[in-house]
Amino acid sequence: MAKLTKKQKEAQAKIEKDKLYSVQEASSLVKEITNVKFDATVDLAVRLGVDPRKANQMVRGVVTLPHGTGKEVKVLALVTPDKEAEAKEAGADFVGLDEFLDKIKGGWTDVDVIVTMPSVMGKLGPLGRILGPRGLMPNPKTGTVTMDVGKAVADVKGGKIDFKVDKTGIVHAAIGKVSFTADKIADNAKELLDTLNKLKPAAAKGVYMKSVYMSSTMSPSVQLDPKAV
Template sequence: MAQTKKQKMLAEKLGDNQAVHGFDDALKLLRELKTTKFDETVEVSLNLGVDPRHADQMVRGMVVLPSGTGKDVKVAVFARGDKAEAALAAGADKVGAEDLLEDMQNGNLDYGRVIATPDLMGLVGRLGKVLGPKGLMPNPKLGTVTPNVAEAVKAAKGGQIEFRVEKAGIIHGGIGKMSFSDEALKANFDAFVDAVVKAKPSGAKGKYLRKAGLSSSMGPGLKLDVAQVHGA
């Protein structure tokens, strides 16, 4: 089958697909290969030496990307009274209790983060079957069940993202947009990798950070030199 012009360009630019790159070189190559008109997300993948089927090898956490995400995160908060007012003042998109529960039960789940005060978790628990599969269930370990909902809202709006290892031991995360500067993306990359390294579980054996890759929404996946990865 004949190659398209784009495929030929990719093949020429990529060369040996087994090659590994430093972060700066990989990002430069992604920029050179960009052919889309929209602002693509830059994504990191980390292959870890864990088996998440075992509870003591689960890797999950939150990290604040210092340069932000480039996305407007919609935040819903379960709170009443002063806490509800504080959440709204902090920029929450939707705040409520029984009314928010009913709204979500009716299928209105267009949120990137759901936060709750501890006293309303009994109410939120009724949404386990709809919030759980979407990764939106509030969790005290992730700081999304908290009496300080205002700070949680500010963090969600200010570049905080969640990471969680998948079945194959891989973590994926968006670290910003192609329109970001090299320095901004590098700062986000370092923060993301550092958080994953610090979240190393007690049950992890042998080499923890095994492989790393960098890609964009529509671009190729490039292998990173793990020896140069921050925190490795």
């Protein structure tokens, strides 16, 4: 097992063993125990009491974080010419159609989110093997396939994220940066946790929210009290 550095030991010592923290306490503590020189990302890992292999227990959704993610999100709007101005005004970084489809065919995927229209989805189908593994395929369920292109772009730019439970029953999501105030981190965390609670599948039995951990890039994890979120 790798030895902990002095800073890692100091950070670990600030976390009380076996204590379950409130969202507010965890948000303050994560800021305190982060020692990297860059603006670290703050993450939540939520273990749910669901079986993701069963369609009626799949948990997937979108949430708009009140204070954004702190990350500059690059958006590509694949739209017809009549929607280009709307997408540009909303803040899309790249706007167009065929020229970008050709770039993607050539392996270009230097974007974080793709927004498109229902009429364009047919052209994106053949690109699924490129976009799918990178989580870039637009989906009506996450609001990225829509006629209201301007709103979709603005939402993504404003802090809207989508999440999905993985095969082990855990939802991972970035909820901000360590440079945020503790209050802003807590607000974003609560928004995600409230959204997850509302999405509890009727078929899920027993304890739904089993454990919640908050951490930042390279920091130890702080365990939250799942009954208090």
